[in-house]
Amino acid sequence: MITNRGIASHGDNNNFNNNAVGEHAHVSVAAPSHNTGAPAAGAPDERTVGWDVGVVTILSEELRAVADELRLERHKEPGGLYFYRGKHTSPEATVRIVATQSQSQGQRSAMAALENLRRHYEPRLWALVGVGGGIHDKHARIGNVIVSTDIVYYENRKINPRGDIRRRGEHRQAPAPVVHAVNAFFADHGTPARLHGQLSTHASEEFDVYPGVIGSGEAVIADRESDIRSYLTSYHEKVLAVDMEAGGLSQYWQENSVYGGINPGWIVIRGVSDNADEEKGYGYHELAARNAAHILRRLLPYLC
Numbered sequence: 001m002i003t004n005r006g007i008a009s010h011g012d013n014n015n016f017n018n019n020a021v022g023e024h025a026h027v028s029v030a031a032p033s034h035n036t037g038a039p040a041a042g043a044p045d046e047r048t049v050g051w052d053v054g055v056v057t058i059l060s061e062e063l064r065a066v067a068d069e070l071r072l073e074r075h076k077e078p079g080g081l082y083f084y085r086g087k088h089t090s091p092e093a094t095v096r097i098v099a100t101q102s103q104s105q106g107q108r109s110a111m112a113a114l115e116n117l118r119r120h121y122e123p124r125l126w127a128l129v130g131v132g133g134g135i136h137d138k139h140a141r142i143g144n145v146i147v148s149t150d151i152v153y154y155e156n157r158k159i160n161p162r163g164d165i166r167r168r169g170e171h172r173q174a175p176a177p178v179v180h181a182v183n184a185f186f187a188d189h190g191t192p193a194r195l196h197g198q199l200s201t202h203a204s205e206e207f208d209v210y211p212g213v214i215g216s217g218e219a220v221i222a223d224r225e226s227d228i229r230s231y232l233t234s235y236h237e238k239v240l241a242v243d244m245e246a247g248g249l250s251q252y253w254q255e256n257s258v259y260g261g262i263n264p265g266w267i268v269i270r271g272v273s274d275n276a277d278e279e280k281g282y283g284y285h286e287l288a289a290r291n292a293a294h295i296l297r298r299l300l301p302y303l304c
Contacts, residue, residue, distance in 0.1 A: 050096065053096070140275070271292035
């Protein structure tokens with residue numbers, strides 16, 4: 001007796017589908033996958049279609065504010081990364097926007113988020129949007145928004161044998177087209193631009209929008225007498241707020257400027273959630289994040 005326990009194939013172009021041969025054999029037909037990460041036949045690949053603005057946020061409140069303000073929808077890439085994507089249409093243009101949240105606070109995580117946006121979407125403009133600490137009593141009160149095309153990175157320093165610290169700031173400015181766009185916004189709206197609060201509980205309250213310089217480093221500043229605050233205000237009198245990511249954004253942009261491809265411009269929009277002093281807390285994160293996201297939307301017709 002001859003028992004067949006397999007399939008022998010001879011010749012070219014043999015093809016076997018849904019076959020079962022041998023003892024206790026059975027056929028299992030899997031349903032076709034509908035989540036391959038590839039576009040359907042004839043459909044444009046969303047990852048290669050031109051994206052205008054790539055937004056980096058740090059906190060969940062910031063990402064939620066941007067997604068709500070611009071009506072972005074959650075999207076998961078095949079590799080597991082989450083992005084929020086959508087279009088914003090104004091009388092001037094339709095702008096394609098993609099936003100993401102970094103894994104943690106700080107310059108390095110912000111640069112990693114920028115790289116994820118570049119690798120998947122290649123946006124033509126970077127925007128860092130969220131909350132920051134105000135260090136200017138007049139301009140940077142809680143709820144106000146600082147729009148920045150100038151960054152001072154304050155972490156570089158020299159420590160001499162006596163323990164004295166000499167900080168060495170790095171000052172970077174956004175590309176000229178972005179600076180011109182911001183200038184046009186304030187020419188149209190005034191300096192400061194005065195707008196209404198973006199939370200229902202603050203609907204009757206106004207907030208001011210100022211152009212200004214952002215001081216950026218790795219420190220969480222919660223001391224009005226901090227040497228970092230003193231250094232920044234003496235370095236440049238228009239340093240209005242501080243954050244922990246804008247230096248990474250400007251560094252990422254500078255290091256990518258050596259390549260032959262298009263290097264996006266960048267902008268930082270910070271809603272003031274605290275005054276970088278002993279009263280620093282989380283109570284105004286949502287208000288500051290909503291106001292910052294609203295200003296991003298108002299700036300889009302100028303930037304794109």
